[in-house]
Structures are given as structure tokens and as C-alpha cells.
Amino acid sequence: MTARAQGWARRLTDTPPWWQDLADHLATHRNPMYAGDVIARTARLLHHTPAPTPAALLTLAHDHDPQLTRALTDFLTTHGHLPPIPETDTEDLRAAARRQHRINATPAPLRPAAQAFADHLLSQRAHAIKHGLRPKQLRTAEVRLTTVRDIALHLHGQGTTTWASVSTHDVEAFLARNPARRAAHLAGLRQFFAHAHRTGTVLHDPTAPLDAPQHRGFRGPTLTLDQQRALYRRWTDNPDTHPHEALIGLAALLHAATTTELRHLTDDAVDTGRRALHFPGRPALTPLDTATWQALQRCLDHRARTGSANPHLLTTRLTATTRVPVGTAHIRDSLTPVGLLPRVLRSTRLLTLAAQLDIELLTAALGMSYSGVTPYLNPTHPPHGL
Numbered sequence: 001m002t003a004r005a006q007g008w009a010r011r012l013t014d015t016p017p018w019w020q021d022l023a024d025h026l027a028t029h030r031n032p033m034y035a036g037d038v039i040a041r042t043a044r045l046l047h048h049t050p051a052p053t054p055a056a057l058l059t060l061a062h063d064h065d066p067q068l069t070r071a072l073t074d075f076l077t078t079h080g081h082l083p084p085i086p087e088t089d090t091e092d093l094r095a096a097a098r099r100q101h102r103i104n105a106t107p108a109p110l111r112p113a114a115q116a117f118a119d120h121l122l123s124q125r126a127h128a129i130k131h132g133l134r135p136k137q138l139r140t141a142e143v144r145l146t147t148v149r150d151i152a153l154h155l156h157g158q159g160t161t162t163w164a165s166v167s168t169h170d171v172e173a174f175l176a177r178n179p180a181r182r183a184a185h186l187a188g189l190r191q192f193f194a195h196a197h198r199t200g201t202v203l204h205d206p207t208a209p210l211d212a213p214q215h216r217g218f219r220g221p222t223l224t225l226d227q228q229r230a231l232y233r234r235w236t237d238n239p240d241t242h243p244h245e246a247l248i249g250l251a252a253l254l255h256a257a258t259t260t261e262l263r264h265l266t267d268d269a270v271d272t273g274r275r276a277l278h279f280p281g282r283p284a285l286t287p288l289d290t291a292t293w294q295a296l297q298r299c300l301d302h303r304a305r306t307g308s309a310n311p312h313l314l315t316t317r318l319t320a321t322t323r324v325p326v327g328t329a330h331i332r333d334s335l336t337p338v339g340l341l342p343r344v345l346r347s348t349r350l351l352t353l354a355a356q357l358d359i360e361l362l363t364a365a366l367g368m369s370y371s372g373v374t375p376y377l378n379p380t381h382p383p384h385g386l
Helices: 002-011 019-029 032-048 054-064 066-078 087-104 108-130 138-157 168-175 179-198 225-237 243-255 259-263 290-306 328-334 342-356 359-366 370-377
Strands: none
Touching: 002 019, 002 032, 019 032, 019 066, 032 054, 032 066, 054 066, 066 087, 087 108, 087 138, 108 138, 108 179, 138 168, 138 179, 168 179, 225 243, 225 290, 243 259, 243 290, 243 328, 243 342, 259 328, 259 342, 342 359, 342 370, 359 370
């Protein structure tokens, strides 16, 4: 890594004073192949814009190479070249980069409407936040823009260059490509064409005559009682199980924790006196059973051994030197040894709670909406309570 960094330094007309620090940081905290790629791409940015300030370099990366943003942000904030960036700002920057990637992938003739739709989604979210309503997640905007990008690519491949010429037959042909996703795709397209109709981009809504009949009850995979008990024994009796796997598994299986809630757990969420945890987004503390509390303590001990100052309960080698939460992939990969996704554990618990509790009590306890809980009241398969 040092040799590669020095090689690039010789090619630069004005090597920044922190260049070697960047190489050392990447060598310590990143995979060698990834680190070498970051060095090369950062050098190319510096080659075209000599001697930018750290803030200007970050802006340059955001505009021309968004995938560099996270690595450069971690380095520049950790080494004091930039003040710490609030976690919410970091998440917003990444979400903005993902949205822009989808918009840029939309064929040029159809791209302006996609950009206007993205702006509309963000405006709706800002309005909801301003008035204390429940805002749509940033992920929802990404899903909607993915659908718009995909149909735009499909239409452009058929020779369509304007949204105004899109017919119901065109939309139906796109939906027929993936029948399993028909309902989700149609929901996104209805929202897009409704906005396009209001703004005059199209004269009629081609999705109006279409429908997507679907069973409103929950149909996803769940675990049997024996499977739940086997997992519980693994996460409570096996000292070789990684602390993250145990906490993630027990929190999802017993307390219906989401991936987002687990990622954003910090020291402030732990109430030692009450042996409870405040999951982000939930209106009240969640009392923990003995097994989950012990798994939580193991995670705290694990983090302490790494010497990390990151306030999040779950940290990795990449996040140990920062203050950002782990990625969604870490939550998923932590359960790889048992071959399950976190949502399967959560869904299993939600089915049991929906069968045992009043819907108002359930939504109040978990901070969910009625629409989010309703499918679990009418499942295709009966729940298996633990």
C-alpha cells in the first residue's frame, strides 16, 4: 500500500500533506484491494483538481465518484481534517448518492421527469417531518426511483423517447416481466404517473385501468416452535457464538427488532437500572429478558476489547475508528451461521404478538403503523409462539 501511494504521489503535481496518512489509514482499516482502489481513484480526483481543501475534496468525490465518499469521510473526520459529520447527514449523503445513481441510469430523454419525481418525493418527506407526521423512509424513494428507472430502460429499448406516449399496454408489458413484483411495481408507477399527470408531463395516467390483486395477509417464511427453541439454545448456551449474532438473533426473535433499530443502537439506549433498551423509533423502553440482556453485555465487552470509541453497540473493523453505525449487510451477515435473514425472526415474533395482543397495544409498543401490523392479523400460516 505504501509503495502504491508513493507511486501515485510522484505523479501528482501537488501532493496533499495528509496523503501518507490516508494510505496508512486505509492499510489498517480496509481490505488491501479496496484500499488500493481508493488510493488510485482519490489520486485521479487530485490530478484534475490540484490542492483542494478536505471539504472541497469530499464535495468533488460526492459529485464525480460517490462510492469514494464514505472512505474519505471516515479518514478526514477520524484524523481531524474535517469536523465530525452528524450521522444523519452522512446517511442523507449516501441516500442522495444512491438516488442520483438511479436517476443518471435513466435514459436521457426520460430523465427530467425522473428527477422531478425524486424532488417531489423528498418534498413530501420534508413536509411530513415539518408537520410532525410519519415521513416515508429514504429507502422508499430509492425503491420508487428504481421502478421508474427500470420502466424507462424498458420503454427506451422499445423506441419510446417521451413519457407522454406511454400507454397502458406498455405498462402492462413491463409488469408482465416480473409477475411476483407486480403489486410493488404498480404502486410505484401509480405514484410516478400521478405526479407526471399533475405536472403536465403526461395527459393521462396509463396505470389507471390496471390492478394487482393480492392477499393482504402475511405470507412470508416463519420458524416452527422447535426451530425457535434450537436457535434460543444456540444463542444462550453456546459461548463460541459471536456476540453480535446472539444479540441480533435474540433481539429479532424475542423483541421483533428491525435491522434499522439494531444498527442505530447506542450506549444512550441502554437503561442499566431497568435492564431495558430503547430501540430507536419506539415510544417506550423495551424490558429485556435475561438472555437478551446477557447478549447485550457480551457485545459491550466485545467492543471494549477492540478499544473502539464508537458509541454504537455493534461495531466492525471498518466502523471501530468512526462514529457511524454498521451497514445493513453486517446485520444480515451476522446470521449467516444459522442461514436466516433477520426479517424471518422478526416476522415470526410479530405473528405471535399480533395473535396475542390488541392491535393498538402492539402498534404503540413497537412504534409501527396500523398498515404495517395489519398483514400479521391475517397470516396465510398460523403463528408458532415461543
